[in-house]
Amino acid sequence: MLIDTMSSEKIDTRTRILKAAWSLLEDQTTALPRMSDIAKETGISRQALYLHFPSRLELLVATTRYQDQVFEIDKRLAPSRNAKGGIERLDAFIDALCSYIPKIYGVARALLAVEATDPEAGAAWAERMADVREGCAAAVQALERDGVLPDGVDVEVATDLLWTLISVRNWEHLTQTCGWPQECYLDTVKSLAHAALAQDPTALIRSLKDCSLDGRPTPS
Amino acid sequence: MLIDTMSSEKIDTRTRILKAAWSLLEDQTTALPRMSDIAKETGISRQALYLHFPSRLELLVATTRYQDQVFEIDKRLAPSRNAKGGIERLDAFIDALCSYIPKIYGVARALLAVEATDPEAGAAWAERMADVREGCAAAVQALERDGVLPDGVDVEVATDLLWTLISVRNWEHLTQTCGWPQECYLDTVKSLAHAALAQDPTALIRSLKDCSLDGRPTPS
DNA sequence: AGATCTCTTGACACCGTGTAAATTGACAGC
DNA sequence: GCTGTCAATTTACACGGTGTCAAGAGATCT
Numbered sequence: 001m002l003i004d005t006m007s008s009e010k011i012d013t014r015t016r017i018l019k020a021a022w023s024l025l026e027d028q029t030t031a032l033p034r035m036s037d038i039a040k041e042t043g044i045s046r047q048a049l050y051l052h053f054p055s056r057l058e059l060l061v062a063t064t065r066y067q068d069q070v071f072e073i074d075k076r077l078a079p080s081r082n083a084k085g086g087i088e089r090l091d092a093f094i095d096a097l098c099s100y101i102p103k104i105y106g107v108a109r110a111l112l113a114v115e116a117t118d119p120e121a122g123a124a125w126a127e128r129m130a131d132v133r134e135g136c137a138a139a140v141q142a143l144e145r146d147g148v149l150p151d152g153v154d155v156e157v158a159t160d161l162l163w164t165l166i167s168v169r170n171w172e173h174l175t176q177t178c179g180w181p182q183e184c185y186l187d188t189v190k191s192l193a194h195a196a197l198a199q200d201p202t203a204l205i206r207s208l209k210d211c212s213l214d215g216r217p218t219p220s
Numbered sequence: 221m222l223i224d225t226m227s228s229e230k231i232d233t234r235t236r237i238l239k240a241a242w243s244l245l246e247d248q249t250t251a252l253p254r255m256s257d258i259a260k261e262t263g264i265s266r267q268a269l270y271l272h273f274p275s276r277l278e279l280l281v282a283t284t285r286y287q288d289q290v291f292e293i294d295k296r297l298a299p300s301r302n303a304k305g306g307i308e309r310l311d312a313f314i315d316a317l318c319s320y321i322p323k324i325y326g327v328a329r330a331l332l333a334v335e336a337t338d339p340e341a342g343a344a345w346a347e348r349m350a351d352v353r354e355g356c357a358a359a360v361q362a363l364e365r366d367g368v369l370p371d372g373v374d375v376e377v378a379t380d381l382l383w384t385l386i387s388v389r390n391w392e393h394l395t396q397t398c399g400w401p402q403e404c405y406l407d408t409v410k411s412l413a414h415a416a417l418a419q420d421p422t423a424l425i426r427s428l429k430d431c432s433l434d435g436r437p438t439p440s
Numbered sequence: 441a442g443a444t445c446t447c448t449t450g451a452c453a454c455c456g457t458g459t460a461a462a463t464t465g466a467c468a469g470c
Numbered sequence: 471g472c473t474g475t476c477a478a479t480t481t482a483c484a485c486g487g488t489g490t491c492a493a494g495a496g497a498t499c500t
Contacts, residue, residue: 035487035488048446048447051447153428161408163393164393167393169390169393170389173384174380204416205370
């Protein structure tokens with residue numbers, strides 16, 4: 001009990017499971033991994049998984065938390081929190097979120113798949129997304145404080161709109177379904193936000209012109 | 221064989237199944253219906269379903285086709301096809317599509333749920349969405365013909381953007397997750413399209429001001 | 441030695457989809 | 471009437487995936 005279990009030599013089995021699940025979830029070419037796949041990848045028996053996680057859903061949720069920890073999500077959001085002006089805050093927030101999505105998409109995808117049928121998974125995902133909405137609300141409030149938010153635009157409406165723009169589904173559609181490069185996606189989201197929330201209506205068209213889909217995977 | 225099977229008295233069992241599936245799919249409060257639920261609702265045995273549809277997926281797909289037929293989707297799209305100017309065409313297309321989504325959402329939701337795990341379902345859905353993209357492309361081309369599409373904006377980029385705006389996921393997020401009224405959603409989508417594709421950048425802010433979320437279900 | 445903790449093996453229950461075989465009942469034509 | 475056919479029925483089962491349970495092996499701490 002007093003021995004250092006965090007030593008570099010022997011890794012926590014729980015952590016090994018999380019790493020295994022993560023790596024399998026990354027691969028989008030294969031079907032979503034079953035409990036038996038994750039066990040095999042970890043090098044333990046399927047039943048042993050249930051000694052560490054009560055259910056598949058809990059394992060998936062734990063994996064997303066593990067990712068947040070490994071990627072130090074809070075540090076990534078620091079530039080946004082520390083931004084002086086509203087517009088800088090908005091940009092930093094969008095940068096942080098939109099560049100985070102591709103890193104976690106594999107796991108998020110699995111969670112979204114379960115969400116479709118399991119209400120508990122829906123709740124878990126909703127909770128996570130509620131945190132994101134908090135960030136959106138904070139950015140919108142910063143815009144309002146600076147007087148950049150157009151007069152008469154409801155803060156809730158603006159928050160929802162930003163929340164929609166940076167949603168995983170939106171990223172999924174533009175980059176995975178349409179095949180847009182991340183750069184192009186990011187610019188578009190940012191300029192849409194500027195057009196709607198920061199009184200910069202011409203930003204949108206400007207950025208769309210820069211968008212080149214020359215080498216995209218799915219030409220249709 | 222020569223007897224009229226379409227008489228009002230006795231309806232085709234296949235159609236009865238489709239109606240039953242439809243009505244169960246409509247109800248979003250309960251879990252997605254199983255084959256046994258649909259059979260019970262139809263008033264036949266579960267096995268009899270397989271005499272008419274080879275699999276659950278095929279039944280779901282047939283239900284969407286049945287909806288398209290009942291709702292006369294082609295008639296709904298006629299105003300868009302017959303529009304003279306590009307902007308009228310864009311507006312008519314968005315109107316038709318965006319007001320169609322809530323009608324078919326129940327069934328679409330089930331199909332999207334299966335899509336998450338079943339690649340075949342993914343293909344079926346993608347095919348359907350490809351048709352929608354055709355419509356988007358036609359609208360964008362009409363805008364370009366009228367010289368309304370901003371210079372330098374790639375047609376493919378513009379099409380993808382419109383396609384994303386009117387996607388089911390986007391509707392789902394704004395109306396179901398955020399609780400926006402349909403009216404508010406529709407105005408926002410339309411003005412976003414105008415801002416990005418029809419050189420009307422101020423449309424966006426104008427419509428956001430009209431957006432009132434006073435009586436929305438989920439206040440948070 | 442004894443106690444405890446982790447993991448193993450093997451078996452099993454449950455649920456939902458899809459398959460298969462034998463049977464019933466209705467309605468057609470001759 | 472008899473016969474064929476077609477739709478639907480009942481009963482049963484296979485399969486895949488999740489989650490549970492019980493008995494035991496092996497290591498480690500006291």
